[in-house]
Amino acid sequence: MNARRKKKQWRCRLAQNSGQLSYKQGDCVPMTNLNQGQSGTVYSNNDLHTIERGIYIGAKITILRNETEEPNLIVAVGDSRYVLDRRIAQKIDVRID
Amino acid sequence: MKPILNRKPIIALAGNPNVGKTTLFNALTGSRQTVGNWPGVTVEHKSGSYLYKGNEYEVIDLPGIYSLSGGTPDELVARNFILNEKPDLILNIVDASNLERNLYLTVQLMELGAPILMCLSMADIAEKNGLWIDLDHLSKHLGFEVCKVVLNKRFDSDDLKQRIAENLAHPPTPAQIFYDDIVEIHLDKIWKEILKQKNVPEATQEKPLAKDLYDQVQKTRWQALKLIEKDPEYTRLISDKQRLAVAKEICAIEKHRGQAAPNVIADDRYGFIRGLIKDVVKRKNPGIRTFSDKVDRILLSRYLGLPVFFFVMYLVFWIAVRASKPFINWIEAGLSWLFVDQVRALLEMLSAPHWLSFFFSDAVGGGIATIGTFIPPIFFIYISLSIMEDSGYMARAAFIADKFMRRIGLPGKAFIPLLVGFGCTVPAIMATRTLESPRDRVFASLLTPFMSCGAKLPVYTFLAMIFFPQRADIVIFGLYIFGILMALFTGLMLKKTVFKTEPGNFVMELPNYHIPTFNGIMLHTWFRLKDFVFRASRTIIMAIIIINLLSIVMVPNYFSQGREKVSVLELGGRVITPVMSPLGIDKENWAASVALITGLFAKEAIVGTMQSLYTGSELSIDSNRDEEPLAGLSANIHRAFANWQAALAFLIFVTLYSPCVAALAMLFNEHGLGWTIYSFVYLNILAWVIAMVFYQSFLFSASSIYWLITGLVILGLIYFNLSLIGKRHERTT
Numbered sequence: 001m002n003a004r005r006k007k008k009q010w011r012c013r014l015a016q017n018s019g020q021l022s023y024k025q026g027d028c029v030p031m032t033n034l035n036q037g038q039s040g041t042v043y044s045n046n047d048l049h050t051i052e053r054g055i056y057i058g059a060k061i062t063i064l065r066n067e068t069e070e071p072n073l074i075v076a077v078g079d080s081r082y083v084l085d086r087r088i089a090q091k092i093d094v095r096i097d
Numbered sequence: 098m099k100p101i102l103n104r105k106p107i108i109a110l111a112g113n114p115n116v117g118k119t120t121l122f123n124a125l126t127g128s129r130q131t132v133g134n135w136p137g138v139t140v141e142h143k144s145g146s147y148l149y150k151g152n153e154y155e156v157i158d159l160p161g162i163y164s165l166s167g168g169t170p171d172e173l174v175a176r177n178f179i180l181n182e183k184p185d186l187i188l189n190i191v192d193a194s195n196l197e198r199n200l201y202l203t204v205q206l207m208e209l210g211a212p213i214l215m216c217l218s219m220a221d222i223a224e225k226n227g228l229w230i231d232l233d234h235l236s237k238h239l240g241f242e243v244c245k246v247v248l249n250k251r252f253d254s255d256d257l258k259q260r261i262a263e264n265l266a267h268p269p270t271p272a273q274i275f276y277d278d279i280v281e282i283h284l285d286k287i288w289k290e291i292l293k294q295k296n297v298p299e300a301t302q303e304k305p306l307a308k309d310l311y312d313q314v315q316k317t318r319w320q321a322l323k324l325i326e327k328d329p330e331y332t333r334l335i336s337d338k339q340r341l342a343v344a345k346e347i348c349a350i351e352k353h354r355g356q357a358a359p360n361v362i363a364d365d366r367y368g369f370i371r372g373l374i375k376d377v378v379k380r381k382n383p384g385i386r387t388f389s390d391k392v393d394r395i396l397l398s399r400y401l402g403l404p405v406f407f408f409v410m411y412l413v414f415w416i417a418v419r420a421s422k423p424f425i426n427w428i429e430a431g432l433s434w435l436f437v438d439q440v441r442a443l444l445e446m447l448s449a450p451h452w453l454s455f456f457f458s459d460a461v462g463g464g465i466a467t468i469g470t471f472i473p474p475i476f477f478i479y480i481s482l483s484i485m486e487d488s489g490y491m492a493r494a495a496f497i498a499d500k501f502m503r504r505i506g507l508p509g510k511a512f513i514p515l516l517v518g519f520g521c522t523v524p525a526i527m528a529t530r531t532l533e534s535p536r537d538r539v540f541a542s543l544l545t546p547f548m549s550c551g552a553k554l555p556v557y558t559f560l561a562m563i564f565f566p567q568r569a570d571i572v573i574f575g576l577y578i579f580g581i582l583m584a585l586f587t588g589l590m591l592k593k594t595v596f597k598t599e600p601g602n603f604v605m606e607l608p609n610y611h612i613p614t615f616n617g618i619m620l621h622t623w624f625r626l627k628d629f630v631f632r633a634s635r636t637i638i639m640a641i642i643i644i645n646l647l648s649i650v651m652v653p654n655y656f657s658q659g660r661e662k663v664s665v666l667e668l669g670g671r672v673i674t675p676v677m678s679p680l681g682i683d684k685e686n687w688a689a690s691v692a693l694i695t696g697l698f699a700k701e702a703i704v705g706t707m708q709s710l711y712t713g714s715e716l717s718i719d720s721n722r723d724e725e726p727l728a729g730l731s732a733n734i735h736r737a738f739a740n741w742q743a744a745l746a747f748l749i750f751v752t753l754y755s756p757c758v759a760a761l762a763m764l765f766n767e768h769g770l771g772w773t774i775y776s777f778v779y780l781n782i783l784a785w786v787i788a789m790v791f792y793q794s795f796l797f798s799a800s801s802i803y804w805l806i807t808g809l810v811i812l813g814l815i816y817f818n819l820s821l822i823g824k825r826h827e828r829t830t
Contacts, residue, residue, distance in 0.1 A: 051360055051364065054198040058371075076390075080606060081389070081607040084603070085603040
């Protein structure tokens with residue numbers, strides 16, 4: 001079951017990287033689902049650590065790097081640039097601009 | 098200028114990491130600094146002082162933090178210092194090119210009610226990025242002065258010192274931060290509850306509060322906020338009845354906002370900051386990619402990222418190992434001449450007893466010379482690390498390393514201590530403090546001894562030149578790689594058994610690229626080096642004194658029928674030699690075992706011990722007096738080790754066995770006795786098993802099968818034991 005879910009996630013990421021899986025403006029998705037260069041507004045975030053770094057509800061973010069095989073994303077939040085663990089980014093919902 | 102206070106004014110520097118806080122600290126205090134640890138925690142404490150117009154000012158460099166929430170030891174230290182020590186002024190250093198995020202800490206400092214003077218650093222980068230900040234407007238909103246500083250260029254510290262003096266004479270009162278109406282109502286209720294307990298009268302329009310009472314009330318509002326933020330330290334301080342009342346208020350806030358209360362407070366703080374930014378910051382080019390973004394597109398790219406990373410790491414390694422080599426020889430020769438030869442000559446001239454001459458020249462003088470040899474590799478590795486840190490590449494390197502570090506259960510940042518390990522294991526264990534989770538700190542510390550430190554290089558070079566003169570470089574490089582492979586093996590084993598949890602969540606800022614200043618790097622390096630020398634020297638000198646004493650205390654030789662007396666050290670070597678026989682060290686080669694014992698005190702002592710013991714009469718089987726000394730020594734070592742396989746097995750053992758006492762002492766200091774014993778036992782057993790497997794596999798005989806099975810059983814037992822430790826650890830956590 002776990003392996004099947006992992007496989008599905010992997011396929012989803014692969015599709016996302018190849019540009020097959022794209023979301024339209026206004027969609028609310030986990031931050032990890034955004035493609036490189038896409039921007040959005042934080043819709044929900046329950047992690048105090050990242051809120052304190054500026055990823056609060058309403059903050060504008062841009063994905064600078066999101067490679068499927070990498071454990072981290074690089075996100076631009078205002079004038080800051082963060083390396084964000086995929087596990088954390090998965091829990092942050094973003095509305096696509 | 099008249100003195101402002103009866104005592105020396107205390108100025109605390111507070112700010113986010115990578116905002117130029119240390120550069121400002123160095124510019125203010127110069128070399129008048131002391132570095133240590135905050136009591137009870139392993140967070141670096143830096144203090145210094147400066148004179149201005151006849152008055153002395155004390156400056157405390159607080160750790161670089163993003164907030165005062167108290168989630169990390171750094172945050173707790175900074176918060177407790179401000180609350181308990183009550184500095185006379187807080188110099189809040191804020192990155193002008195990243196004002197919004199930096200103001201979050203400022204807002205928290207304002208809530209503490211402390212007098213603040215804000216310094217906007219990196220104003221030049223902000224300008225390049227198209228940002229214009231209205232300083233007067235910002236100052237009016239915040240309630241304290243805001244000044245601009247450009248720390249990379251000619252910095253006018255006198256202007257800042259004048260502003261500090263003025264702010265100390267007339268301390269500003271920061272503006273009050275107001276939250277959402279509902280939050281304010283509940284905050285007010287908790288605040289009043291605490292005030293009631295402290296018997297502080299409420300302020301009215303007719304009867305305003307006096308200054309010290311105002312400060313107390315301000316602190317109580319902060320305490321009420323901390324209670325809403327569910328801060329464990331503050332929640333512990335109130336009674337059960339109050340705790341219930343606070344929980345009720347928190348519940349009401351959470352119901353209204355649909356968010357956890359601490360997140361509500363953080364969101365509202367950003368609400369205030371956003372409003373402020375809109376008011377005071379003008380952007381010429383919104384959405385522009387910065388210079389750092391453009392550089393990152395190359396340095397972190399899929400194809401170039403890794404080669405650049407490996408090139409930089411190779412450069413650091415090369416500088417630490419190769420560039421320091423000539424300096425090691427000069428320093429060793431110079432210090433030996435001064436502290437060993439000259440001291441001995443002086444004491445002999447004064448007709449001092451032999452033991453006194455031996456103690457001061459060989460033991461203490463020899464110890465100082467040994468510490469001297471540590472200095473060049475550590476100096477160069479610290480210079481390299483300072484350049485990497487100050488330029489902003491260190492965070493990028495951690496990002497790239499994270500990809501493969503995670504496979505062994507460590508976060509990317511852990512590669513820094515491992516890299517430092519190539520210079521010396523002692524600062525490498527110290528460098529694990531940069532990791533956030535205690536799990537990662539212990540895990541990384543256990544792997545640092547696998548990185549061949551600078552002191553092992555002379556041992557590798559010495560034996561490789563004797564046994565593999567044509568291929569010495571390949572052998573040395575191979576031993577370095579072998580150490581890394583064994584670190585991977587141990588990492589995977591620990592990940593599967595003891596440290597089953599995932600490494601700490603990786604949230605790391607990528608700072609803007611900077612050109613580091615020469616003064617900044619040198620001061621940074623100097624203080625780290627000074628700290629290392631004073632910290633490690635005590636242990637190392639002590640260890641060398643003990644080893645020298647053991648080499649002169651004579652006991653009967655139970656291994657010889659003649660029963661002539663031998664030193665304790667030699668006896669120890671003879672005792673452990675049978676254990677080393679499956680590695681190719683036969684009983685006549687006891688000098689190799691003695692060298693391994695001395696190596697426990699300092700790895701380079703292995704070479705010294707071998708040089709002195711193999712030139713001795715017992716082992717000089719047919720040494721020719723006309724021969725060059727090294728040739729005789731080389732021949733003796735060749736004869737003592739039956740073949741090249743035995744020599745290589747010995748080198749593998751040296752690569753893997755226990756780190757020196759100084760590193761063990763540091764491990765004990767950082768992680769306690771349990772992990773120190775574990776590291777000592779595990780590394781010695783692993784070194785024995787791997788060296789034995791290597792030797793027995795190459796010289797395969799009937800007994801080899803027995804030894805190889807023994808090796809496998811031992812490895813199985815290690816794994817089983819680690820699983821048990823892991824299970825116990827799981828139960829306790």
